[in-house]
Amino acid sequence: MMSDHSHDDHKHGLEFDLEALAAQRLRRRGVLGLFGVGAAALVVSQPSLALAADALCIADPGETAGPYPGDGSNRSSGNTSNILSESGVVRSDIRASFGTSTNAADGVPLTLRIKIGDARQDCAALPGYAIYIWHCTNDGRYSLYTAPDENYLRGVQVADAEGYATFTTIFPGCYDGRWPHIHFEVYPSLDVATDHKNAVLTSQFALPADVCKQVYDAVPGYEASISNLSRISIERDNVFRDNSDDEVAMMTPAVSGNPTDGYTADVTVGLAI
Numbered sequence: 314m315m316s317d318h319s320h321d322d323h324k325h326g327l328e329f330d331l332e333a334l335a336a337q338r339l340r341r342r343g344v345l346g347l348f349g350v351g352a353a354a355l356v357v358s359q360p361s362l363a364l365a366a367d368a369l370c371i372a373d374p375g376e377t378a379g380p381y382p383g384d385g386s387n388r389s390s391g392n393t394s395n396i397l398s399e400s401g402v403v404r405s406d407i408r409a410s411f412g413t414s415t416n417a418a419d420g421v422p423l424t425l426r427i428k429i430g431d432a433r434q435d436c437a438a439l440p441g442y443a444i445y446i447w448h449c450t451n452d453g454r455y456s457l458y459t460a461p462d463e464n465y466l467r468g469v470q471v472a473d474a475e476g477y478a479t480f481t482t483i484f485p486g487c488y489d490g491r492w493p494h495i496h497f498e499v500y501p502s503l504d505v506a507t508d509h510k511n512a513v514l515t516s517q518f519a520l521p522a523d524v525c526k527q528v529y530d531a532v533p534g535y536e537a538s539i540s541n542l543s544r545i546s547i548e549r550d551n552v553f554r555d556n557s558d559d560e561v562a563m564m565t566p567a568v569s570g571n572p573t574d575g576y577t578a579d580v581t582v583g584l585a586i
Contacts, residue, residue, distance in 0.1 A: 370436035372585035374560050376516045376552050379496060381455035383447060383467055384509035394457050396467050397445065397507045406481040407446070407468035410456065418465045419534050420451040420483030422575030425566070427479070429472045429499060432583030438476025439584065443506040445469045446480060448495040451534045453488030453541075471503050484528050484576060485520065487538035492550040493520040499582060518580055519553050519561060524568045531572040 385395030430436030470478035500506035570576030
């Protein structure tokens with residue numbers, strides 16, 4: 314859907330977003346659903362049972378960007394797909410498309426708060442770093458690719474003085490063969506967050522099993538996710554299965570909320586810089 318842009322167009326879009334941009338860590342370990350989701354889901358009004366009280370700070374492992382990155386590294390519909398070159402990609406609320414379409418993705422509201430930190434310094438804040446996130450719809454499709462007329466559920470934010478970047482999105486569905494997840498790329502600044510080659514980390518967040526089951530069982534639109542989730546686990550997932558328990562814990566957000574009001578997820582990205 315997205316075509317290549319010239320360097321001048323690219324910079325114009327970035328300058329527009331810079332102007333538009335006016336401007337703890339809850340890392341815990343515990344029941345991560347490593348062996349599936351056979352147990353009944355519990356109400357998640359407090360931080361998810363995927364967590365325990367001990368804070369954790371290690372470097373996040375690098376992971377594949379997958380087939381739907383939209384960062385200029387591959388093609389969609391015959392064109393290089395690079396949403397990072399588009400004016401409007403720097404945004405906190407990524408639920409709707411921007412540009413030629415303004416359709417919004419359906420799903421349970423999710424506020425994702427990400428701290429970007431230096432893993433060598435107990436995850437001390439790294440202000441000014443940029444993070445690009447993308448994930449699937451409630452029924453497992455990706456904008457620009459399997460939903461080619463849309464660019465929702467993709468966006469860039471810049472870490473504030475305390476290292477935090479916040480997105481408003483929807484809870485992703487579970488598609489066949491993958492554990493529910495959110496992709497991300499981290500860049501040392503917004504100025505260079507226009508080419509995937511400049512990313513200092515490409516990785517994924519794993520969503521907690523108890524919250525996934527609660528959402529999928531309760532909310533229309535996630536029906537296919539119920540059976541897909543029952544056939545996968547962290548230990549069988551082709552991305553997360555080779556990580557240590559600590560690495561999986563670092564990649565799993567602390568989640569609170571409910572299917573009616575939505576959820577808040579907190580996660581720290583540790584960079585080995």
